[in-house]
Amino acid sequence: MAEHQHLYLVDGSSYIFRAYHRLPPLTDPEGTPVGAVYGYTTMLWKLATDLDEADGPTHLAVILDASGKSFRNDIFPEYKANRPPPPEDLVPQFPLIRDATRAFSLPCIEEQGLEADDLIATYARAAQAQGWDVTIVSSDKDLMQLVGEREGPNGPARIDMLDTMKSQRIYIEEVEAKFGVKPELVGDVLALMGDSVDNIPGIYGIGPKTASKLIAEHGSLTAALDFAPEMKKSKLKERLLESRQDAEMSRVLVTLKEDCDLPQPLDEFKLDGVPPEPLAAFLEKHGFSSLLRRLDSGKGSPERPNNLNPAKQETEGAVASAQGSRQPLPEMPAVDRGSYETVQTMERLEAWITRATAARLVAVDTETSSLDAMRAELVGVSLALGPNDACYIPLAHGGNDMFAERPEQIDRDQAVAALKPLLEDDSVIKIGQNIKYDINVLSRYGIDVAPVDDTMIISFTLDAGRGEVGMGGHGMDELSDRHLGHTPLSFKEVCGTGKKAIPFGEVDLDRATEYAAEDADVTWRLHRHMKPRLADESGTRIYERVDRPLIPVVAQMERHGIKVDRARLSRLSEEFAKETARLEGEIHGIAGQEFTVGSPKQLGDILFDKLGFKGGKKGKSGQYSTDHSMLEKLAGEGAEIAKKVLEWRQLAKLKSTYTDALQEAINPDTGRVHTSYSLVGAQTGRLSSTDPNLQNIPIRTPIGRQIREAFVPDEGNVLLAADYSQIELRLAAHMADVPTLKEAFAQGEDIHARTAKEMFGEVNRDTRAQAKTINFAILYGISRWGLAGRLEVEPDEAQAMIDTYFQRFPGIQRYIHETLETVRERGYSETLFGRKTWFPRINSKNVAERQGSERAAINAPIQGTSADIIKRAMVRMMPALDDAGLGHVRMLLQVHDELVFELPEGDVAAASPIIERVMAEAAGPAVKLDVLLGIEIGTGISWDAAH
């Protein structure tokens, strides 16, 4: 009797996508993401060592999708065209899958022009024909067409499937349960359903239910389509008649090709034990130490012989292994600026590109003529592959100076063309310090830099709040000082400062190389130093899944920019100029003298000394306070001059900060305004916006709103503004677990009115306004004096309100207490998604300092969670719109709880529900909220009109 043979065919490509999404984002000691590879490795381990199991494999091969187009694209060019690009930290794992397979000494099959499914089908049929049993390790629904039944001892051999992720075998019964038809009809069902991920059209409006019903009733796709004319009138009938061709083409697309040429004969798939040496080297390299120990202990197999459940069970072990096994990093040699190369020939450039491609990790820095990425000219590029292994490629030095001799340099276009494949190579990670800048500069030269890693953002993930106040502590010079004990050449030292400053393009090449190559070198070193800390300090999740994928998204928003109506701003500027001039005259008249109205010092002296109004001095400067609340108070007492100064200030502010400045900010090439978002701007994880700041455009007063009317869509388009309604209060309700608030949100109540009712028993304009103030006070960390000041009541009364609030909304007090306890103990707060913010002064002896930290610490988890949620929505937004054929919708702005889009008017109906869904569901699946996230959407021909 022939020995029983059982072939396992592993669908490698589909496995790693699922492993990526199911497993935590681990990184190896060098900082390369390996979560999916780890999952894949444990699965292979289990399979390859299951030889002795009853239903285990005697033969095994891994089948992968080859890159590039398949024959299906010849049938239908748009096949798989809608696929969003794979996640950034998954891309570099693809080549590692092949490494892992080779490490097990297993065959790894892929063929240009064929998909893994076709090879699997072909091998499965070939093995079946020889009387072997076959198990397909996959859960892909297309492959379910192959599943068959063993029809008695002499019938054809069995083909089944194994979903290792769910530890589930898929036999014919499971296929029938899923599709309502036998496996041979599954293709007919799929042809009707279509598949949005693969862009198989199917028939619009027919989903899995209708499709399987039709096929089950009529017995085949052709029969169902033939029957359509006899159906009674319905939408379904119309669609079947209209889209018959689509369905027939879809049927061809979902058909598996079962007669490919076999790249390797079946016999070579024989399992013969796993040679330990290459496997050990692989496990060692990637820090999979728990697997390595098992290998060393000679067991050769994981400890669970009976159940197939590697993924779930291995998760914790994986974390432990990736974190625990890391050896101390080798010392890096001191920075030696003399070691850097100036690359001046194509030959040398090609050599660097070849080495960088092989290294799979390269630090990149661009030198330019401007800090504004949307205007900067490329002056040079530096690369680093290791400590003191860096170069500078000058591209536009000396070009502007007609008298100096232009130093030898590679032609810029030629260099850009040569660098493009490297900078776009999926398997090479480009490290940058604030790489969003380089992405945007290079994007204007036709290079789409990806995948990327960013030392500034890694630093922010690890150390937000830890640095000195100001710069935020994530600039390169500070990081280099702090982590490497090295002070790099500063830009000032190289280019000078103030009037004597020269553009970088005029720096001589030796000096330029020292500066530029050092920046890349230092960036590479910082990456080596900090990236592994992410795993050790539980920063990987927020970095890999939120902040890092956000980089290209925000970069694109910046490149889009937003159109601004210059003429409209100019008219407003004129109006404001006239008004301020008039007011200034009147103010001088009342004061009885001329003075600078814009000087708080002079104004204070006029008001309180000359005119004799009562008011207090302020702080150490000894200057009178003249701020809004003080002027309001004086105005309330009848001071005409205070009213006029208030009005003057409003108009002067609007003119200088908005109507004048925004006109200046219009980019001459694009005609639009391109802000720059900082991903490390706010300690809580919020973005910030600069040059110009588009997150503080006026909205609260009618006069200010006129500025919003100048933000407009392109012709034929509209602006769409979508914002989270009361997101921070909703999050507070969830995080502090406040039943009353949660219920109020669930009922869709006006939350401030509800608070007023709880607090004062009565809802009117006054009590609602007070309640609103109290709600915000809670979010910001309350004090009786602060609240008293805002509500203009006595501190005792404010304290009574706080007590009532805590009583009516149990949970809040506990949240505040527990948050502070944790922060005092650990030094940092955490959002629901694990983002940390450090509070180094939380235990300060200085009371003001300490209490300030306490208030910030109460607020940070709430503000930070809200920031995490909208960031997650931003990351998912374009793929979701793309899927719906709305890839042309442009996401332009983010204002903390609001996203602004530009799209053709006709697409509003299609895009709105997608935008709403992505935003509303952005917390999941990582976090399940007890409250719904409400989204409000508006559209219009200006940003103002969209609200």
Added chain:
DNA sequence: AAGGTCACG
């Protein structure tokens, strides 16, 4: 460069 003020969430 610092302080004051005020625009936003």
Added chain:
DNA sequence: GACGTACGTGACCTTG
């Protein structure tokens, strides 16, 4: 008894 009083930002103006 001090210390100042709501969280997070960025831009502009005046002053030293």
